[in-house]
Amino acid sequence: MAWLKLTKTGLYLMKSGSSCYVKKVDVSSSNQNLSELRLSVPLDWFSGRDIPGSMVIDLESDEPETCRISATPSGPIETPLSGKVIILDPGQGELQGGINDPGAVNGVLGRNERDEVRKQADIIKARLEKKGTVVKVVENNTDKSLTEIGSEGRGSDCFVSLHLTAFNRKVQGHQVFIHTQGTPTDEKLATLINQELAKVLPIKDAGVKRMGLGVLRGVPFPVPAVLTESFFIDSVQDTVTLDSWNELAANAIAEGIEQCFAT
Ligand SMILES: [Zn+2]
Structure with a gap:
């Protein structure tokens, strides 16, 4: 199950069961002073049954680290089937x-x-x-x-x-x-x-x-x-x-x- 984390600089797609992220959308500086934040979540962050009906986003002050294995910006999310x-x-x-x-x-x-x-x-x-x-x-x-x-x-x-x-x-x-x-x-x-x-x-x-x-x-x-x-x-x-x-x-x-x- 995918989950998201929002900090001052970015919205992160987190790897499930870990504290690192696999994808990121930057929060641009023009957005930062607005009382309302508008961000688009790319559709390819989710596939098949992962597509959420609603989302809970964690607000964090610390930036998460990128996941070592699936850090490729456009790469697919790792699953047990990857590469089989x-x-x-x-x-x-x-x-x-x-x-x-x-x-x-x-x-x-x-x-x-x-x-x-x-x-x-x-x-x-x-x-x-x-x-x-x-x-x-x-x-x-x-x-x-x-x-x-x-x-x-x-x-x-x-x-x-x-x-x-x-x-x-x-x-x-x-x-x-x-x-x-x-x-x-x-x-x-x-x-x-x-x-x-x-x-x-x-x-x-x-x-x-x-x-x-x-x-x-x-x-x-x-x-x-x-x-x-x-x-x-x-x-x-x-x-x-x-x-x-x-x-x-x-x-x-x-x-x-x-x-x-x-x-
Ligand atoms: Zn036959």
Whole structure:
């Protein structure tokens, strides 16, 4: 939670939990003799849920010191996600014998897994980049093998393969996979993401499962790697629900990733 401090010379955005500041607006000398002080707080001091509905400003006589780590005037505020490298793999879409694989389909609605999880990747990327992460999306339309795709996780902080699934146009639910030999960190990431999916999707929670999936096998140890199946696309009844669930799922996955780095 951001907080502000006002002195004779400046308005300071303070680093939470410390006595140093990350940003400053100067109080100009022309302002100083006025009975009323007018200052503009730059909007980029706040992001997302940090934007306060109201503010309490501490009046101080002592000038605070600049924070050593985040002293860059235009730099983003440090978060547990700052600088983390996240690899997103929108599932399917690879070339198989020259044909681009659409993955699971809903023939009635004319929608497919490949296109929907690509939308998820864009939502997650935009959201996590705002928190200071570097997000790389593994491009589709190549003839890479599953293990080659997994190997793109090399050197990153986590790898998330985004999928939907299909079965018999009746069952519905969400599940998150880790590899058969998954680590405790894989399990932590999968559990956090699955919990967030359970909070927002009105469908069965099929839980976290282990499976010998090629894409997860390809991710080099110790990078945490999971594969999400947010819902069964073939059982979705209408496009409004499909769009809604897809967006809810993307945000839940992003939230789970954020929590994994924050805890
Ligand atoms: Zn898939």
